Amino acid sequence: MSKFDLDSRIAPARRRAGAEPQSTHRRGPRAVVSALGLFAAATLVISGVGLASAHPAQAAPRVHTVPDVATPAGSPSGPQAGRGEDALAGQADEAPATALEDVQPARLADAPVTMQDGQATDEEPTQSVDPQTASAADPQAAPAADAPAAADAPTPADAPAAAADAPAAFRAAAPQATPAVAAVEDFATTTTFAALTRPTQYGDVLFALASVALDGPANLSGQPIVLEANGVVVAESVLIYTGGGTFSTLIPFVHQFPAGTHSLVARFGGMPNSDPTQPGAAPSASIPFELIIAQIPTTTKITSAPASTRAFSGVDVTAQVTATPGGYDGNAVLLADGSPIMYADLAADGSVRFEDAVVPFGTTELTVAYLGDTAGNYAVSTSAVSPFAVDDVAxxxxxxxxxxxxxxxxxxxxxxxxxxxxxxxxxxxxxxxxxxxxxxxxxxxxxxxxxxxxxxxxxxxxxxxxxxxxxxxxxxxxxxxxxxxxxxxxxxxxxxxxxxxxxxxxxxxxxGVETTLTVADAELAGTPSKPATVEVTASTVPTQPSAAAVQSRAAGSAAAGSAAAPAAGVDGYVQAFVDDEPLGEPFAVAAGQGAGTLAGLPVGSHEVELRLTPAAQSLLPSATTVSVRVTADARPDVLPDGDTDGGSGDDATPGDGATPRGATPQAPAALSTTGGSGPAALLLGGIALLAGAAGVLFAARRRARH
The missing domain is CATH 2.60.40.10 (Immunoglobulins)
Incomplete structure (x- = not known):
């Protein structure tokens, strides 16, 4: 059947429906409710009729594969051959509807609609009725000759039920087995989003519509559609047919968004068809719509604060946060020269109190900042500066x-x-x-x-x-x-x-620290060729703890005075003096030990002073004396013939000038007043010899005279 205009067909029916009196009783709330119910029913009918008008019956569904089914004997031939239950469904669709809500889109697409007593019915078919196939129980059933035309329309989902109401001749000719039919592709849909209002600040409300357009005949009336914000569903509605193959939201989306940036998407979830041979509607979503919601501005004001305080003393500060509309929460911070020193929660009326806050020394100004509510819908604000001073503590x-x-x-x-x-x-x-x-x-x-x-x-x-x-x-x-x-x-x-x-x-x-210098041997001996060697020990003089320290230790407390210092070795050098004149070179003392040779002393006995000079400036010098006897080096030994053995006199080896081995050394003669020894005896001997010779000469002369 050819495409017809939805409005031209429905308008007469709506005029006839509206012309009928609803009730003879007094109009009131019940009349309003009845009118709304009639309007909703008419809306659903209009949606179905419009869908059929927008998508004519000759637009066949896209079927992937339909296997051939053998036609049983007695089945219709020609256009009816091989159609099986589809032909029955087409014949069943020719049966007139008895109520407005029973009208199906497929029937509305092929049959004119009339309104009788508030109900929609199909017009009488113009074809003649075959008396052999017409049923006595259903005299208005469509003849078999109209089966090809009925088969051109989309088969409803309830085709098996319709086939049960078909004439007996067709029921007898129906195939006994249901053919295996592959699933068909759903009609593609296109979802669009349209904002009726565009909120810009928290508290503003969004009103928006969404629509779904179809690529084929399907009734989406009553199907749900949702509004998502950042992937989360925030509003829902249902679709209703609005003409031109498009379904729109029956009730607009209404939502209040929090502050921030939101990506809005209208999403249609699709409509699957319970009949696998009939296509449904595929899901689709609109292009994202960006919505930016600003925070509500706030105002913060310090209501009470001192002008100064003493360092390390606490102060109390109060402030008030205001915004429109109210109902905000959150907390605020007390700032000293911009640095936070205390946080506090807002009261229900927006006031905040900081108690016993210690303000750092050197602070010159106080401010209070509101940090916003927990949901982030109210903006941060800072109070004006309150001058402040902190006095130091002596x-x-x-x-x-x-x-x-x-x-x-x-x-x-x-x-x-x-x-x-x-x-x-x-x-x-x-x-x-x-x-x-x-x-x-x-x-x-x-x-x-x-x-x-x-x-x-x-x-x-x-x-x-x-x-x-x-x-x-x-x-x-x-x-x-x-x-x-x-x-x-x-x-x-x-x-x-x-x-x-x-x-x-x-x-x-x-x-200074006293030191002591001691010698290993207080009496030393030597000769000019072999001077004496002195060994010394240098150390500090230990001290005794003070009386206060002794008393403190006795009481079991820490020492109150200086602690006793033990003896310790001293580093430095020692210089020898004879009659306050330095003798030789000084010798070193390390860790309190040292040794030196006392060279340059003449033969005889001497008192030598040793003076210690410590290396540390905190140590005091000290001195000691030592006795040194220097004897002359031993003379060479004389043999009985008056010759020496030619030795050095240092040993008893024959031929080296020393006393022969086994010989008894002769004691030296007594020293003269000048200090001589051997040479004086020789001189006296010579004098004696001269005197003897003179005597002999004198005696000889006397004898010569006589």
């Missing part, structure tokens, strides 16, 4: 020394006590700033001797949060200082918020 420093006079090899402890004017609570940060409520370093103490800081550096100090008192100490070996008197002071170098302070100068006297 401190005092006192110094105590474990000893005021000590040797250079003893230790002394410096102890500094720092007290603040009020209790403070410190917390250390990455940049050594102090703020907040945690415990941290209050600063450091420098110990200075004669105005110069110790090389050990400053000692950290922590002030007690309850009392504001702290102590720091440093230990020094006095040998690091020069011998003599010194002034020691302690200076407190605080963290921000505390004021610096210094102690009074304390006097410290450093004494």
């Amino acid at each position: 401190t005092t420093t006192e110094l105590a020394l474990s000893a005021t006079e000590l040797r250079a090899d003893e230790e002394v402890t410096f102890t500094a006590t720092v007290t603040s004017d009020s209790p403070v609570t410190m917390t250390a940060t990455a940049d050594s700033q102090s703020a907040g409520t945690g415990a941290g370093s209050s600063g450091a103490v420098e110990f200075l001797v004669d105005g110069e800081a110790l090389e050990s550096g400053a000692a950290p100090i922590d002030l007690d949060p309850a009392t504001g008192v702290g102590a720091a100490s440093a230990t020094l070996v006095a040998g690091e200082l020069l011998l003599g008197d010194h002034e020691v002071t302690a200076r407190f170098v605080p963290e921000p918020g505390l004021r610096t302070s210094a102690s009074e100068a304390a006097q410290l006297r450093v004494l």
